[in-house]
Amino acid sequence: MKKFDISILTAAVLLTGLAVIGVSQAKDSAAAHAGTVATVGNSTISQTALYEQMKKETGTKVLTDLIAIELCKQEAAAQGIKVTEQEIDAKINPIKEKLKTPEKFQEYLQERNLDEKGLRERFGMLLLRDKLFDKAYPVTEEQIKEYYEKNKDKLEQTLEEARPQIKEKLQDRNRRKHADEWLEQMKKKYNVQIMDPILVEKEAK
Template sequence: MDKKDLNGNENLENNGTMEEELNTSEIINEEVEVAQVAAEEPVNTTKADSIPVMNKVGANNATPPTPPTAPRSNKAWMIASIVLAAALIIVLVVQKDDSKKAVATVNGTKITKEQLYDKLIEAGGESTLQSMITTELVDQEAKKANVTVTDEDINTELEDLKAQFGGEAAFNAALSQSSMTVDDLKKQMPLQVKLRKILEPQVTVTDDEIKEYYDTNKATFSEEEQVRASHILVETKEEADAILKQLKEGADFATLAKEKSSDTGSKDNGGDLDFFKRGDMVAEFSDVAFKLKVGETSDAVKSDYGYHIIKVTDHKDAKDYTLEEKKDEIRKTLVSQKVSALSSTWMSETTEKAKITNTLTDAKEDAAATAEPTASAAAGNESTK
């Protein structure tokens, strides 16, 4: 049972303000309109078959909390990546002379490549082509600025993304929900890395700004006491007692969890639940887990989900972070905020300077420009009657 199945963004409650500007994918969201629409639907990271032991007190029957706004840009980026990858086919699918070739038949009636192309263009061709134009513009500007993207850059970006989701489990759940792999996501990251590297030299962050940010968000720079534990969940006390007997005889906890636990969210990880705060668990579970010392195993613990055998594997004391400890993190956040604020203007100015042709939109603009004088003339004639 992975607590992030239901509370995947729990860690963001304390750090959401700190993390919300780290992702630079919003920089190109205006250019990827289809991603903006898709991002309005929050990603549900709940696994239907996972036991919700991590429900907060009094929320056993509640629906999963709506994710905070901080990771929306990340999810938008993931969704945009899928749309872009799929939609590239739209532009390329009919580039041969065999456009009249059938891609399907219905009772002998052909559906041609050309017809498919036209429908795909209607379904998202304009936004996809605009995304490709934006990508090309950024690539050209990155080349002028001698900006390159290394594997280390991509891995750093990936780690930032995981932090914004509240941990690797929630991040992986979001990837799964978007039908993506980490490799799929990595392929889309160079664009945002290039854009950040182009704009970062244009922004500055002062020590006064860092202190002001720390003072304003001081409450977020603290951590509650946390425990890391593994558990085995079974239906009856008899089953729990039998497992406890095996453990006392030297059986391996992780092995028994994989074999015996009914919690599908954690059993494959040997019952590991990662770190959690007291409020992340139902009271019966937390009360026992937070009393155990590292390495100790509980007796059978009853909750609404059955009987748990809990083993504490690590512990973190509560901590209030100082300005000095968070200075680099705050600086990074403020730089990202300023890059995001600058990006819209930069993108507009870069687009205006560029010589761009777009066959999917130019024809519409020309038609609109022709129709406008005609409409004006008609209005003038009407007023003289």
């Protein structure tokens, strides 16, 4: 599997597009005109052609994200890890406050091809991922003290004052450092298998 991008869901819009194309393709295979996405003179470009090209160009990255998302969901369910609506609110409310008006917030959503439900789902998944990683690779007191000793001149705070900031930085570092390791462990645990011949070939390269 290609390198796991710690910023899971950055391809969320593309994922949705591929899913829609796949569903439409299956439903409309008997009606070629219904599967046309563009016409060029007397020629047509089909959903199948679009899907196959997208799969060749970005399929491995998208598949990695899809697998990572599903692994997060299944492992969180197995461990009883959940994200509350209040935790999601704590991420979204600052965005609303910064943008100041509902109209600006809607513009923010439109720029990302999302509605508020989609944004909440995205933050929910990111929070779920972080909880899984932080549990698998917790920040230790030794790490916090070591970081503080190396950076106390820049921090200009006592250890206790700087602790929350340091812990957050170290959590982010742990997530990035162990992302691929965690994904490989989960792939083995949940017996991930790639079935599409094109993606299997790309994966082997």
